[in-house]
Amino acid sequence: MRTRTRNRVLAGTALAALGALSVASPAYAALPAPAADAYVVSTEALGGMVAVAPSPESTYPAGGTRTLVGLNIGPVATDSTLTATTAGDPAAGTSSASATVDKLGLNLGVASVSLTGVNSTCTATPTGATGSGLIAGGSVSVAGLPTNLQANAPANTKVSIPLVGSIVLNEQTTDANGVLTVNAVHITLLPSLNGANLVIGHASCGGAEPAASVPMIDPSVAGVGGGAVVAGALATVHLRRRATKGATPAA
Template sequence: MRTRTRNRVLAGTALAVGVLSVASPAHAALPAPTADAYVVSTQALGGMVAVAPSPESTYPSGGTRTLIGLNVGPVATNSTLTATTAGNPADGTASASATVDKLGLDLGVASVSLTGVNSTCTATPTGATGSGLIAGGSVTVGLLPVNLQANAPANTKVDIPLVGSIVLNEQTTDANGVLTVNAVHITLLPSLNGANLVIGHAECGGAEPAAAVPMINPSVAGMGGGAVLAGVLATVYVRRRNARSAASAV
């Protein structure tokens, strides 16, 4: 009889733990929302100077960073380059954007012309979405221009003979749910130092809202609470009965 009662107690406790475990909410992987954005970043190309992420905004603290024109390394533009990031720990959201109206790249063996570069990223505790688009563009090798697709689908790859490859609207997501968007990602051949050039970078990841308090569905809580109470009462009953039996034996 003792064994049967003990089994009932353990079963009630297991039920309570199981119910409460099912009710536990899922949490975002990041401890706080994050975001990063920049318009241009290039590695050194032969004797050319590398270009650090420019202009760059990172959340936290976020905000808008701008440059009026940029002529360094392979990059040439008179347009305004703008990078913006923001976030809100209270609801776990973050956002990033990078834009420039017109920009040119001199790769030595080829030249690249881009217009209307616009990358965006928006993240919530449940995931992130974004896009990296261009209004138009072309790559010229010698005298032969190759047009780049405007508003290309995600991860559209274009192979450029004697130069390397270009990925338009490049999108990747890491294990923490952080989305990285590059409007244009150029990878040169090993014979050209295998350099990377990124135009229009937006990156963001959401987090569990800082103000959120995990709640259990009232109906489920009632089931769990009842099971726990039943387990406690059964334990008390068994202990009292055992104590009475011991007293009677004396």
Template structure:
């Protein structure tokens, strides 16, 4: 006859087995298909001025290269070609993106301006994660007529203080809950006195996914734990039936 203590030991073993299943189950990227986005410039409204939507803009799917020769809009001005490119491969679960411009001027008014050269942002994603980089070959920020040289090929998330005006981040990078990597070569965040705007140069996003045809493991605690408990319960029930026999 099976005793209460025996049943408790079986249930404890089932819980342990469930924990083991949960800790060892593999997981794929959270996206169901690869995706990517790229654009060279964008800006929120600056003290009531018209916002600048992302341009030129390329997204995957479908992917491809979008170019714009010269640009004078909002705070941006350049005679160079702006290029945004995205691509992907569902069979491999990969994606890529790039955003480039050789020269770009940015004017926020008489107080603050910037000049950038060699802007180049890239990212590549696989089912296992994404990597990227957003750099400039050179640049300056001028505040009240005083120029400050910006670091070329800056490390990830290099901050530059703009006293009384806001903040500048070089090679800004972050990854969301779906494993999508976002890279901005240059990101200005201005104080409310200057419109509180976000001004972005060289933006790319990449996210990988399980290769097409792959049956992904459920990447949620509910799914994994539910399957693990079911398996453990079956084992425990079989054990109790043997004891009774």
């Protein structure tokens, strides 16, 4: 009876030890590999003006720098160079993104928007992501009356514009996979203006578990069921060794 009780204790101890190892394992982002995306401007269709697809856009994997010299389509007008860049390192589980343009204007019909020094960045590691979406200056003019936009605004600064809608400066959101999305300027128009969305300066990124790392325990057996199987195996090996040591030699 004592032997059976002791055996159960040994098996329970082994299971508890495996459970502790599973809990102590580092937590990584849910993405299977690092990813990033960046573009300078994107707008939905506004009245008689066509939509503008994300331009220029860079996406990682692949990554690299995409540039566009000037843009005059839909509500967007600029003669500045638009630049979007993404990069990543699977071995380290990191990624980055940035979007910049020196000067850009938007014609919203009932209002006009002028922006300078747009710069959005995002950097991700296996443990999280940080970023910012800033402007050096900007204004929204409605019926000739300007409303200045705050430079280097804190995250998620919201500005309501009468007859137009709302603007969020340095918009930052994180999804369930740990991917951070940063928009320097996100304009949402009123339903009377089609409720269109316009984004200037977009950068998103997410990290992942480093590709070079090897977990101590195979994930397929790291759960409760798998842990029990491994714990049972460890306990069985231990008991067999005790039995071998205590066996009486054959005469």
